[in-house]
Amino acid sequence: MAIVTCEQISYQYAKASIHQPLALIDVSLRLEQGKFYAIVGATGSGKSTLLQHLNGIYQPTKGKLQVYDVVFAAGAKVKGLKPLRSRVGLVFQFPEQQLFEETVEKDLMFGPIQFGADEQQARAAAVEALLAVGLDEAFMARSPFELSGGQMRKVAIATVLASNPELIVLDEPTATLDPVSRTELIALLKRLCVEQGRTIVMVTHRLDEVLAAADEFILMQQGAVTYTGTRADLIRSPHLLQAADIVVPNEMKLAHEISERLGIVVDELPSGIEGWADWLIHNSDAASKAVDRYATDSSASQQEQTDKASPRGMTESDEKGE
Numbered sequence: 001m002a003i004v005t006c007e008q009i010s011y012q013y014a015k016a017s018i019h020q021p022l023a024l025i026d027v028s029l030r031l032e033q034g035k036f037y038a039i040v041g042a043t044g045s046g047k048s049t050l051l052q053h054l055n056g057i058y059q060p061t062k063g064k065l066q067v068y069d070v071v072f073a074a075g076a077k078v079k080g081l082k083p084l085r086s087r088v089g090l091v092f093q094f095p096e097q098q099l100f101e102e103t104v105e106k107d108l109m110f111g112p113i114q115f116g117a118d119e120q121q122a123r124a125a126a127v128e129a130l131l132a133v134g135l136d137e138a139f140m141a142r143s144p145f146e147l148s149g150g151q152m153r154k155v156a157i158a159t160v161l162a163s164n165p166e167l168i169v170l171d172e173p174t175a176t177l178d179p180v181s182r183t184e185l186i187a188l189l190k191r192l193c194v195e196q197g198r199t200i201v202m203v204t205h206r207l208d209e210v211l212a213a214a215d216e217f218i219l220m221q222q223g224a225v226t227y228t229g230t231r232a233d234l235i236r237s238p239h240l241l242q243a244a245d246i247v248v249p250n251e252m253k254l255a256h257e258i259s260e261r262l263g264i265v266v267d268e269l270p271s272g273i274e275g276w277a278d279w280l281i282h283n284s285d286a287a288s289k290a291v292d293r294y295a296t297d298s299s300a301s302q303q304e305q306t307d308k309a310s311p312r313g314m315t316e317s318d319e320k321g322e
Contacts, residue, residue, distance in 0.1 A: 003067070003068055004030065005029075005065070005066045006029050006053075007064040008028050009063035009074075010026055010062035011060055021222070023223055024049055025222075026224065027063075027224065031167075031199065036199075036214045037202070037217075046223040047220045048093070048171050049223075054167070055088040055090050056085070061074055062074045067167075082115070086115045086163055086165065091169070095159075096156045098156055101144070103141055104130070108162045112125045112164075129162040132196075135154055149177060153177060153181065153185065166198060168199070169201040169202075186209055186213050207249050211249050211251055217230070219240055219241070219244050221245075238256070251276070
């Protein structure tokens with residue numbers, strides 16, 4: 001069931017000159033309940049602008065957008081969005097900057113109370129949200145500003161979870177985190193999607209960190225959506241990533257290398273570290289032959305480049321003029 005439907009929506013910032021390009025251009029897409037979506041694009045591609053349409057911070061200047069039962073149409077400003085924002089939780093980039101209370105408990109209880117919960121209900125929601133992000137109840141009494149970067153990011157996400165949103169949208173949530181914290185955060189989002197049935201929409205410019213986790217991908221370039229589809233379809237189309245100025249993940253390069261050398265359809269290859277480890281264990285002979293061929297071909301290629309760089313018959317000393 002579609003919970004978000006965009007019908008050729010465009011958006012231009014209010015203070016933008018008429019000569020400046022639109023921030024969004026004729027975006028059409030559908031998001032379904034219970035899936036993990038990754039919106040991928042370079043800086044300035046419009047991905048964050050699109051994200052902030054999902055809870056009404058921005059409203060389209062052209063086209064039509066429906067989020068659950070709320071319809072945004074160009075030229076008609078929609079107000080009274082509190083019920084929608086209780087269903088759509090937005091995590092901004094550097095969400096720890098949203099923390100402001102003296103204790104984690106107060107920060108976590110703030111949202112539920114704003115949406116009508118009493119103190120007892122708010123505290124229960126706060127504890128549940130904290131446990132959901134992998135932190136125990138002992139954190140409730142601590143100051144959020146005494147936590148590590150990764151812990152602050154988890155608490156900030158927990159403040160959104162405490163209001164029990166059905167749709168969670170996150171703008172570059174792994175920015176500035178160390179590799180371990182990034183991996184933990186992606187695993188957390190995947191778990192919320194799989195185990196609790198929440199819809200996750202995550203904006204990122206790093207395809208490598210979501211390639212194994214996301215169910216569907218949305219590529220954006222200069223305000224327009226250039227691709228929507230599954231990992232299998234995307235992995236067959238690396239040219240789309242290059243056109244959108246997205247770094248092609250090493251995992252995708254490996255999949256294409258093995259597919260080419262072993263004749264395996266790319267769709268049948270695994271994803272993620274655990275998936276590849278398991279695949280290599282069960283296909284060690286084939287993988288070993290592929291590596292050997294790759295090493296041989298690479299050596300031959302390097303030798304060919306050396307031969308081209310050095311005139312035939314000249315020694316290293318000759319080339320140096322000795």
